[in-house]
Amino acid sequence: MEGINGTVFAYGQTASGKTYTMMGQEDQPGIIPQAIDDVFAYIREVFDREYLLRVSYLEIYNETIRDLLNPQQQDLRIHEDRKRGVYVSPLREEIVTTPKQVMKVIQRGEQARSYGSTEYNERSSRSHTVFQMIIESRDKNSGVTIPGRVRGSVTLSQLNLIDLAGSEKAASDLDRRKEGAFINKSLLTLGTVISRLTEDTVKPVSAIHIPFRDSKLTRLLQSSLSGNARVSVIATVSPPLPNLEETTNTLKFASRIKKVVLHAKQNQVLSEKALIQKYKLEIAELRHKLMETNDLLEQERALQDIGLERSIRMQYEERLHEGQLVRTALKERIDHLTRLILSSTSVTPKAILDWNAPLLEAAMAGVGVSHNIYTSPYSIMFM
Numbered sequence: 113m114e115g116i117n118g119t120v121f122a123y124g125q126t127a128s129g130k131t132y133t134m135m136g137q138e139d140q141p142g143i144i145p146q147a148i149d150d151v152f153a154y155i156r157e158v159f160d161r162e163y164l165l166r167v168s169y170l171e172i173y174n175e176t177i178r179d180l181l182n183p184q185q186q187d188l189r190i191h192e193d194r195k196r197g198v199y200v201s202p203l204r205e206e207i208v209t210t211p212k213q214v215m216k217v218i219q220r221g222e223q224a225r226s227y228g229s230t231e232y233n234e235r236s237s238r239s240h241t242v243f244q245m246i247i248e249s250r251d252k253n254s255g256v257t258i259p260g261r262v263r264g265s266v267t268l269s270q271l272n273l274i275d276l277a278g279s280e281k282a283a284s285d286l287d288r289r290k291e292g293a294f295i296n297k298s299l300l301t302l303g304t305v306i307s308r309l310t311e312d313t314v315k316p317v318s319a320i321h322i323p324f325r326d327s328k329l330t331r332l333l334q335s336s337l338s339g340n341a342r343v344s345v346i347a348t349v350s351p352p353l354p355n356l357e358e359t360t361n362t363l364k365f366a367s368r369i370k371k372v373v374l375h376a377k378q379n380q381v382l383s384e385k386a387l388i389q390k391y392k393l394e395i396a397e398l399r400h401k402l403m404e405t406n407d408l409l410e411q412e413r414a415l416q417d418i419g420l421e422r423s424i425r426m427q428y429e430e431r432l433h434e435g436q437l438v439r440t441a442l443k444e445r446i447d448h449l450t451r452l453i454l455s456s457t458s459v460t461p462k463a464i465l466d467w468n469a470p471l472l473e474a475a476m477a478g479v480g481v482s483h484n485i486y487t488s489p490y491s492i493m494f495m
């Protein structure tokens with residue numbers, strides 16, 4: 113929330129609880145829903161900043177990247193530039209304003225996700241997924257100058273919440289075997305990348321060859337692992353004895369990754385291209401136009417009152433009507449853009465929803481609707 117990139121991922125063998133840890137269940141939300149709630153709780157408590165949140169959701173399946181929010185968009189490309197680092201395009205990003213809306217976006221993405229049944233897990237993730245939230249914020253009081261440039265800088269950060277597909281031994285089914293080979297290859301590359309990053313060498317990291325490009329997963333994690341992010345890794349293991357070898361491997365991976373040293377910095381951009389700046393500027397310009405339209409309407413009204421002949425009066429009336437339509441359109445656009453920018457006062461306080469949840473539940477029971485209710489501190493979601 114303060115401009116430092118963050119990445120969280122779960123690593124472990126198939127069926128050891130990665131998806132469970134990241135997504136959780138209705139009565140026990142996982143890392144992703146909890147992180148989303150925390151983001152909104154944070155915004156509610158910070159009085160001097162305003163925020164714009166964008167989310168995207170992708171999966172890497174058999175070494176191709178698919179946009180889960182726009183599933184027709186297959187085989188997306190990875191690009192890199194100095195300002196943005198490594199990024200995927202064309203990737204759909206959606207602006208979100210409530211935790212409930214974010215969870216709906218995730219659910220939509222989940223429906224497009226690749227699952228399959230394996231010997232170990234009835235609903236096994238056959239792909240790696242990356243849920244990304246981009247958080248832009250600016251000082252509420254930095255102001256806007258009309259016409260032209262917005263003032264102040266924007267703090268920008270990415271939160272990547274990653275659910276990896278599980279490593280597994282060779283499966284009997286051909287499709288599963290192919291998927292397994294891709295999954296194992298990317299996880300192996302991840303292991304190699306981590307080893308290289310933690311090698312005992314006097315050379316700086318920039319002088320060592322690190323095979324980020326050998327898999328889509330490591331290429332996507334490149335920015336996080338090679339520098340500007342705080343990374344948390346959750347290792348999941350499965351207790352039964354036959355899993356001992358996989359458990360040992362997971363723990364070795366965990367102990368290696370703990371040694372990676374990162375230097376996360378706060379990202380400040382002056383760019384007017386930040387969406388929050390663009391919207392602030394547009395709101396200010398629209399308000400300016402609205403004031404001009406109001407002035408014109410006042411003048412038209414004043415002229416109408418001075419007893420003009422009928423045909424001229426009708427012309428004025430028509431212009432007045434058109435002016436009112438323009439004013440309504442301007443107001444609607446201003447309201448829409450203003451709603452997208454979040455501040456401590458625009459995020460619904462927890463107490464209101466806590467108070468409403470039992471009422472809603474009682475109302476649903478009263479009309480005999482069968483339901484599961486998921487209540488997070490800021491959202492009430494019927495599924």
Ligand SMILES: Nc1ncnc2c1ncn2[C@@H]1O[C@H](COP(=O)(O)OP(=O)(O)OP(=O)(O)O)[C@@H](O)[C@H]1O
Nearest residue numbers: 125126127128129130131132133233236237277278
């Ligand atoms: N801590 C837990 N408590 C209760 N159930 C759990 C827990 N962890 C995992 N499970 C259950 O175990 C099963 C497998 O878990 P999950 O799908 O999260 O594994 P995974 O590591 O993501 O597997 P894969 O890599 O195959 O996708 C699921 O039915 C899940 O609900």
